[in-house]
Amino acid sequence: MPIAKIHSRALLGIDAPAVTVEAHVAPGLPAFTLVGLPETAVRESRDRVRAAILSSGFEFPPRRLTVNLAPADLPKESARFDLAIALAILAATGQLPATATDRLAQVECLGELSLDGGIRPIRGTLSAARAARDARRELLLPAEGRSEAELIPDVAGRALHHLAEAVGYLAGERDPERLQHRPTNPSDPAIDGDLADVRGQPRAKRALAIAAAGGHNLLLIGPPGAGKSMLAQRLAGILPPLTENESLAVAEVAAVTPGGFDPQRFGRRPFRAPHHSASAVALIGGGSQPGPGEISLAHHGTLFLDELPEFDRRVLEALREPMEVGSVMISRAARQATFPADFQLVAAMNPSPQGTEIHSRAAQRYRAKVSGPLLDRIDIHLEVPRVPATDLDRPSEPGEDSATVRERVMRARQRMIERQGVVNARLDARGLAEQVPLETTERDMLNRAIEKLQLSGRARERILKLARSIADYDGRNGIDGTVLAEAIGYRNLDRLFASG
Template sequence: MSQLAKIFTRASSGMDAPVVIIEVHISRGMPGFSIVGLPEGAVRESRDRVRSALMNSRFKFPQGRITVSLAPANLPKHGGRYDLPIAIGLLLASEQLKSKIKLDNFELYGELGLDGTLRFTEGLLPAVIAGSQAKHNLILPKQKADQYALVHGANIFPCQNLLQVCEFISEMSDVEQLAYQSADEHTSYDSDFSQVKGQHHAKRALEVASAGGHNLLLIGTPGSGKTMLAERLPSIMPSLSNNKALECASIYSVADRAIDISKFKVRAFRSPHHSSSAVALVGGGSIPKPGEISLAHEGVLFLDELPEFPRHVLEVLRQPLENGKIHLSRAAQQVVFPARFQLIAAMNPCPCGFYGDGTAKCHCTADQIDKYKNKISGPLLDRIDMVLSVPPLPKEVLLEKNTNDAEKSKTIRKRVINAHNIQLQRQGKSNDNLAADEIEELVELNQANKQMLSAAIDKFSLSARAYHRILKVARTIADLDNSDSVNTQHLTEAISYRRFR
């Protein structure tokens, strides 16, 4: 005599959550417990966790030959999420549990403790989203379940232990369904632009960059406020939509990072150290995990001391800056992570940092300065829309006390959101995401503007990519001015942001 049970769950494969059918078969023969279907170490170890959890929950561990199949067989399975469905499958197959609910409409997730406690499992958010889209009910650990309440339409039943799941399946007791929780529309920020003294030109550049999603390089002496300005950029950026916020939260879930529900719609700000490796930046590992560029998706990636990053590390940014995603190929699997971030970089003007500050501190030679700047490759610079010089703060401004007259982030954010909405209504995306033919169609140049651009191309040796990025920045400046057309003033300001040498 043999018994068979089927339970549904989902695997983790990058940002995807493919359905996994767990089949549990108990037959006569020599006692044994085998798991098939490309299980990695943590999945194979579930045999011992499930055995102890069943016995400590006052169930009998089935005798006989036990075969657990994780289908599809060619999909790698990793993590502890399969413990609960395997345990329920064993109880159903051994007839210790009678299901009075239709399990075909349920998906089960959760790692089991030896006492039967359900533990939090990393990377479940993409599975919760996929399960809700499939109109399935979900049983998962109660620990940290609040983050899943942000998924609209998800029928989630959080449980504390194996016994509670069994009582729910046999309808001996009810489990309170997790109520949908809408994200707070009134987001709060830790920092504000009113805290920055002076630097009005830099604030204007950051406003333009934020409104159009443009990449920006800040060049200035130590202490001029580059990092302080960059850290306040998220406070003037438009809040994330629900779908975008869920996508960003899913990346954090896959990377096993904490999700702050109070800042669900606030754009991410990631600032990796210059000693970070290429894998830390773009992601990787035997089981691919998102890197800093994916954690900064729809937010800001700030690279301080840009020339101090190894050149080969910076070069890996070139493709994601263009495509907005990163392809990771490993022996076991190939995954794609989203990586549409806004690059904000900062650097000193020379190795010592004091070139052009109006003092005699700098003793760098022209060759040393050129060598320092040449650490950043031309192709990467070509992908940076705006380059801005941040001068040292005059002592008169530094000694002044901050007043309430300083423009707050809230005021700047209103202008940015207005420009952002203009772009969405006109083309359905931000200016930085426009293709070359789209931006040329949106920006009509008269003869005088063509001559100005021609002179800029000759003077700065601009590539076709750089030319189109100037047009995109000019279009953003016009949007901030509520102008339907791009005029000479807008183009002049956009060209002024292309000076690096």
Template structure:
């Protein structure tokens, strides 16, 4: 007899079905697991043996073969423990095959037969619902699985309660979804004195989902501004919250099964490696760009990141996907993030200050800024100078406008974009492209003339041209205008990085 238990393997956030086939035959005692298992899967033999002993059962002194089908799909993780154990119980006759049929099973076993939490339960539950199956998972992951909606969830704390439930002698109550996590109020824009132009750029970035780079001396408030961006962003929609939670589940970061509506804000240190930022490693885990999906990726001290790491950002910024290609695995994770970065104008940080700047200026600034490539600069919509705050500004009373005031305008602009792109997969102006962008942007005659003049005189690339149009469309949305006027085009152009030899924006007629 061959017992079959359904579980899953993960390729990105996709749960692919895997059949755990267990066979007990005569011969010398052995316990073999085949089907491209990794180290954690092969070690399941000892955990399963100890767990069965803990509930008073011993493995037969025969040949045990466990096949993970399809055999050419790599299997990783400890969530195969529970399906292997149930397969053995079925093969030994302790459970009927019909008792576990129609379920996807996943969970790690402790030596005391407890069922420990594992990563990836939410995508597995969604897969189970799509196949009209139930799911058996650890008790701590039950609320996470309950978010899938239609899947029947059995969430035991141990192997013995699960066996009793399957036999009908005990009932495990179905878990309930945890309430959406309410985030504590973060820092407020009203706490920042001065920097009005930077605050305006932050509002524009939030309204349209645009990438933003702030440049200024140390202590000017760049990190403070970035930390206040989540407070003015609209909450995640239910569909977006599910996308973000699936990535967090695969990464093992979905605490207590609680789904959050606040957009992710990831801020890796500049020593982060390329696999940590983009994704990868031995198990092709999601990187920071995917953990920031539908949220913000903040890179402080941008030139201090390695050149290869920064260049790897270019494809996810354009496509919204992080593709991890290795010899043994090819995985794609969602990565539709908003890049917000900060940097000093030079290594010493005080370019232009005669008293503090180093004696290598301006060469130190040229060398420092050259650590970021032109193509990466070109993918950033808003380039903002953040000057040092004067003593006079510090002595002023706090600004009257709070993050809630700005968030209301941002939400109104996002609602206009949602209505404009309602029949597409586009959510913000920053994602619009091609014919959709041309349809969304209807410049006035003055705006069209200004844009045509700027293309040549500012040496805009085709990408830069379209990015100016996207920012101008966002500015029009913030002002409640259907048409994109010359005032919107002019402000959008003021946020572009001026190429060497180009005419400054102020000189445009």
């Protein structure tokens, strides 16, 4: 008997590896065997596919039927292979004309089948559409999932509602609607809040702009109500707009989560603010079927950790490697998955219970909740004082809005990219030595500060990167004593607890 083959896509993390669905019909007692490392939802497709084929007016073969999902060592999960399995069976049993069978090699199929033959959407459509485009194949997918696929440039495919519609298209009898690239209009980056809304806090606003320019992590220290959360929420509004590739990368991560991706948010930088009770799996990612965590959902955006010391210390320690490399690998016994995690961390904490009395036991216990190695990876430690009530009573004076600051940030980033190819926060040791040369006076000044504050070598590198960003933001070429002093001044937490 002939073997029918059709292509589909699995979902592994945010990747969509190719899967070939093969169907073979042989004489013997009626049986339906599904092989190729299928998980529970895939094994259950036997009943869905049988009912969908019969409900669509086709014959289900009363013979020995074997369906193989290749490669056999790749785990297969979810009901995404239903449509491909049904079409392969119809082709193997001769219920598709020869012209339709020939077209199977040029298409990829995705979709869950309902018992009446309807085609339901599946997760990971965006990743599958990108992979199908790169493989130069046409994608047949559920009509309800077309909005994700149409974000991909040059995508080719058809939006289907029913199994019979898929058969009719392959046979040349129907013409379902084509997929068309539909880029969304970029929304205002400051849609979630404008920097001009923040009363006072000129130093904090400047630090936020410098952090945005150089891609630096930021820790805000201040009493409740000082405006820390407002500042964090406005970081996205002063960052440069996402490129199309960055927007697609953000969308792909969201698309593989249970909540899915909202196409209306395409092109907007994510802002994630998990509660301090979040587990390591929720923050970093994981699970028996590895999925992305908050750090990946914040890819190319902001991860805001309010009440930083209240997070479980082991959860915070797991942030250290992703903050350095911009990705996270989740390893389980059966599989591994790598998720992007190039996020900008903004954390907030209240002053110690005893104010700035660094020798008090309460202050030391509060400080000890956040490890030194993690603090070393946060470039800016900034005190955010409470705004006086008299200032709140006065009529609001117009300050710089997000658009104005964003233009300055974009110019600073352009200087960085043209000079070294990356933002200053991503400079390696060699690049740092080349881009931040210090004169003897500035070098002595930095060394004295390191000795006084008992800073680590990593903290020293962070100060130099930050100084480079300050100079770029101000349009300066060199690093002088004023710039270096400002960079050192942003290590407040080191100064507050240097003697502890």
